[in-house]
Amino acid sequence: MLSRSAERLYWLARYLERTENSARLLSVYMNLMFDLPLGVEMSWRYLLNICGAEEAFFHLYQEPNEQNTMSFLLTETANPGSLFSSLQFARENIRTSRDQMPDEAWQLVNEMYLYAKNNSALVSQRRGRVLFLQEIMQGCQRFTGFLSGAMSHDHALRFIRLGRSIERADMTTRILDIGSLLLADNRSEIMREYESSLWINVLKSLSAFLMYRKHRRHRINSDDVLDYLLKDKDFPRAVVHCIKELQRYIYLLPNAGGLKESLIKLELFLLDVNIKKTTPTQLHELLDYIQAHLGDTHNQIAAAWFLPKYGT
Amino acid sequence: MTSLWDHYTVTNAYDEMRCSSNLARPSSSRLSHYLNSLDGKALEARKSAAEMAILEMGITFTVYSDEGNIDRAWPFDIIPRIIEYKEWLHVENGLKQRLKALNCFIDDMYNEQTFLKEGLIPAEIITSSRNFIEECVGMHPKHGVWANICGTDLIRDTDGTFYVLEDNLRVPSGVSYMIENRVITKRVFPELLQDLNVLPVDGYPAHLLEMLVSIAPEDKSRPRIAVLTPGIYNSAYFEHAFLAQQMGAELVEGADLVVKSDDCVYMRTINGLEKVDVIYRRIDDQFLDPEVFRKDSLLGAKGLIRAWKAGNLALANAPGAGVADDKVVYSYVPDMIRYYLNEEPIIPNVETYLCSNPDHLDYVLKHLAELVVKPANESGGYGMLVGPHASFAEIMKFHKIIQENPRNYIAQPTLALSTCPTLCDNKLEPRHIDLRPFILQGDSSFVTAGGLTRVALQRGSLVVNSSQGGGSKDTWIINTET
Numbered sequence: 001m002l003s004r005s006a007e008r009l010y011w012l013a014r015y016l017e018r019t020e021n022s023a024r025l026l027s028v029y030m031n032l033m034f035d036l037p038l039g040v041e042m043s044w045r046y047l048l049n050i051c052g053a054e055e056a057f058f059h060l061y062q063e064p065n066e067q068n069t070m071s072f073l074l075t076e077t078a079n080p081g082s083l084f085s086s087l088q089f090a091r092e093n094i095r096t097s098r099d100q101m102p103d104e105a106w107q108l109v110n111e112m113y114l115y116a117k118n119n120s121a122l123v124s125q126r127r128g129r130v131l132f133l134q135e136i137m138q139g140c141q142r143f144t145g146f147l148s149g150a151m152s153h154d155h156a157l158r159f160i161r162l163g164r165s166i167e168r169a170d171m172t173t174r175i176l177d178i179g180s181l182l183l184a185d186n187r188s189e190i191m192r193e194y195e196s197s198l199w200i201n202v203l204k205s206l207s208a209f210l211m212y213r214k215h216r217r218h219r220i221n222s223d224d225v226l227d228y229l230l231k232d233k234d235f236p237r238a239v240v241h242c243i244k245e246l247q248r249y250i251y252l253l254p255n256a257g258g259l260k261e262s263l264i265k266l267e268l269f270l271l272d273v274n275i276k277k278t279t280p281t282q283l284h285e286l287l288d289y290i291q292a293h294l295g296d297t298h299n300q301i302a303a304a305w306f307l308p309k310y311g312t
Numbered sequence: 313m314t315s316l317w318d319h320y321t322v323t324n325a326y327d328e329m330r331c332s333s334n335l336a337r338p339s340s341s342r343l344s345h346y347l348n349s350l351d352g353k354a355l356e357a358r359k360s361a362a363e364m365a366i367l368e369m370g371i372t373f374t375v376y377s378d379e380g381n382i383d384r385a386w387p388f389d390i391i392p393r394i395i396e397y398k399e400w401l402h403v404e405n406g407l408k409q410r411l412k413a414l415n416c417f418i419d420d421m422y423n424e425q426t427f428l429k430e431g432l433i434p435a436e437i438i439t440s441s442r443n444f445i446e447e448c449v450g451m452h453p454k455h456g457v458w459a460n461i462c463g464t465d466l467i468r469d470t471d472g473t474f475y476v477l478e479d480n481l482r483v484p485s486g487v488s489y490m491i492e493n494r495v496i497t498k499r500v501f502p503e504l505l506q507d508l509n510v511l512p513v514d515g516y517p518a519h520l521l522e523m524l525v526s527i528a529p530e531d532k533s534r535p536r537i538a539v540l541t542p543g544i545y546n547s548a549y550f551e552h553a554f555l556a557q558q559m560g561a562e563l564v565e566g567a568d569l570v571v572k573s574d575d576c577v578y579m580r581t582i583n584g585l586e587k588v589d590v591i592y593r594r595i596d597d598q599f600l601d602p603e604v605f606r607k608d609s610l611l612g613a614k615g616l617i618r619a620w621k622a623g624n625l626a627l628a629n630a631p632g633a634g635v636a637d638d639k640v641v642y643s644y645v646p647d648m649i650r651y652y653l654n655e656e657p658i659i660p661n662v663e664t665y666l667c668s669n670p671d672h673l674d675y676v677l678k679h680l681a682e683l684v685v686k687p688a689n690e691s692g693g694y695g696m697l698v699g700p701h702a703s704f705a706e707i708m709k710f711h712k713i714i715q716e717n718p719r720n721y722i723a724q725p726t727l728a729l730s731t732c733p734t735l736c737d738n739k740l741e742p743r744h745i746d747l748r749p750f751i752l753q754g755d756s757s758f759v760t761a762g763g764l765t766r767v768a769l770q771r772g773s774l775v776v777n778s779s780q781g782g783g784s785k786d787t788w789i790i791n792t793e794t
Contacts, residue, residue, distance in 0.1 A: 001581055001583075002562055002564060002568050002579060002580065002581055003568070003580045003582055004565070004567075004568055006582050095553075096544050096553070098553040098554070098556075098557050099539075099556035099561070099563040100557075103369075106370060107369060107370070110367075110368060110369075110370045111368050114367060114368065253582065254583045255582070255583070255584070305582040
């Protein structure tokens with residue numbers, strides 16, 4: 001398989017996963033905002049913060065209200081981190097990878113792109129926005145489902161899964177970062193009152209609510225949710241699960257170099273973390289550390305397979 | 313009762329579907345009848361469905377413009393063009409014959425040059441051709457075939473005879489659109505295709521693959537095959553990806569390839585370097601190898617020609633095949649058929665005046681207003697003069713530039729081009745069309761069932777190129793006798 005093809009498939013998967021995750025995050029955040037009483041420190045601006053997009057936002061808009069935040073994060077073409085931009089990048093990558101995948105895969109992404117492009121006006125109203133996000137989430141799931149039934153478990157699929165797992169792990173750590181706000185010592189009384197509702201929504205944003213209930217059988221509290229979403233080996237969006245997935249696919253690829261060891265190290269490190277004894281500040285640092293490690297993993301993947309240096 | 317055909321006027325051109333305004337040709341009677349069961353509105357609805365399918369399938373072509381390259385939806389007219397199977401067999405034989413003769417000619421030009429020596433073509437036509445490539449002299453590609461893939465443009469004149477307008481032997485495109493047009497027709501008129509005996513067109517990629525395997529340097533049963541594309545900004549990128557995907561071949565760009573000191577071509581893969589045996593290149597000769605041709609080319613790969621000459625790589629089409637893709641050389645093809653194959657040409661050429669010939673030049677300059685003038689070497693409908701449709705200023709311009717470089721121009725009578733009913737604002741109107749079948753030659757020959765029908769969407773226009781506002785139609789070869 002060509003290095004260039006591998007790279008495009010990897011990015012295709014990352015951007016599609018990013019598209020889906022953006023849709024999940026925004027839709028859960030919207031739900032949360034509708035539930036909470038006015039005046040709590042959760043704000044549309046805080047959503048920008050989670051997405052790491054505050055600075056870019058204020059280049060284009062002034063008021064971080066619902067309308068502006070949503071159009072910036074959803075449909076703004078000048079924001080490379082918007083859902084639409086991710087989808088557009090995904091489409092460009094699959095458009096140039098059509099020799100690697102069944103035709104329907106391209107059509108699914110292309111249809112989703114056309115939908116987003118033609119319906120961007122929907123997002124200005126809450127109802128339209130809900131429909132829009134639902135359509136995007138379903139579109140991404142259709143794609144994933146189609147691939148699992150139509151693609152051989154070959155290198156091409158492995159690169160797609162590498163991209164998906166690394167993006168997923170990264171996104172989960174970002175969503176958990178909400179925790180460092182939710183747990184801040186100086187949080188308001190109202191925040192404390194709504195705490196379990198907040199954690200329920202964190203779980204829901206990762207489709208983890210039911211699985212958590214089934215497997216942890218606990219009432220919902222911050223320590224258990226954090227522990228589950230960081231360290232669970234079986235839940236598809238838990239960080240440790242994603243890291244194990246990365247290990248699995250890397251194991252099947254040639255010339256992996258030190259990647260395996262580095263990922264095993266990260267896994268063992270995470271399993272060793274004791275959430276109950278972790279302060280909110282430490283949690284934030286831990287999540288930063290994981291994100292940096294995933295960044296390194298990406299660089300190692302690129303060096304091993306995307307940018308091979310061969311003499312002539 | 314009103315009929316969809318009431319306002320359809322057959323002009324003096326040959327109409328593919330109607331003998332006259334109120335009578336359908338036998339091969340088209342069922343289609344004519346069926347179309348009549350739909351009204352203009354229903355037809356427009358089908359047209360919208362087709363446009364939607366084209367968008368969703370992402371069938372695009374890229375147009376170069378001042379504002380950058382834009383991806384446009386493929387322009388498609390839903391009314392198919394029909395050719396009778398028996399007539400098509402005749403054309404098919406003619407196309408195979410023609411490509412065989414052309415390949416004999418190319419092989420001859422790079423070797424003994426007997427055609428030249430016997431005075432059948434003036435030597436300067438070859439020596440002055442910028443498509444004649446010195447590096448190729450003495451080469452004998454496998455099966456003696458240089459042009460493995462050819463797209464030949466056919467037109468029908470007023471009497472219904474097919475003529476060859478030109479042979480595209482360099483990197484002809486359009487075949488993917490021929491296949492996709494059928495996919496769309498199946499979506500739009502499923503009930504119709506079920507009742508008629510229309511030859512399928514989707515076998516082309518399999519035949520292309522078979523041909524590419526047959527030219528592999530060693531007799532490998534599974535040679536590694538790659539389609540070399542200039543990249544995503546090329547107007548035909550869609551097609552390159554389509555063909556690679558359909559054949560299960562690798563789609564490579566120049567930067568993916570490396571030629572090592574062993575004169576073998578390798579591609580950069582996740583496993584390291586892997587050897588490539590056959591390249592279906594969609595890059596012009598001039599950009600193929602900066603070691604030999606344009607030094608500034610970033611599209612090709614350094615050393616490709618070295619690998620080809622060493623016999624470690626098959627290139628389709630072979631470099632230098634373009635020597636026969638020249639509108640001056642074109643006028644000698646009937647002689648080639650007689651000389652190399654000892655046969656009479658099955659499909660005639662369009663009468664051609666060579667401006668390099670002083671008598672012809674004199675005639676051309678005097679009759680510019682009636683003729684079509686073409687540069688010998690361009691493709692895509694660029695740099696043409698259509699006399700009857702040109703302004704006085706344009707004619708004067710050509711009067712001048714032809715004399716500056718007569719070798720570079722040919723002229724042909726303005727042929728009527730046949731028409732075919734085309735959906736224009738709820739109504740069917742005649743529009744001019746041509747046809748580009750694709751011919752393959754490796755260890756055997758193959759011709760597509762029909763080809764890509766291109767249609768000039770402007771009333772009266774004769775320019776069918778998609779880059780110049782033309783559209784396309786599905787082409788049906790129908791066997792009415794079974």
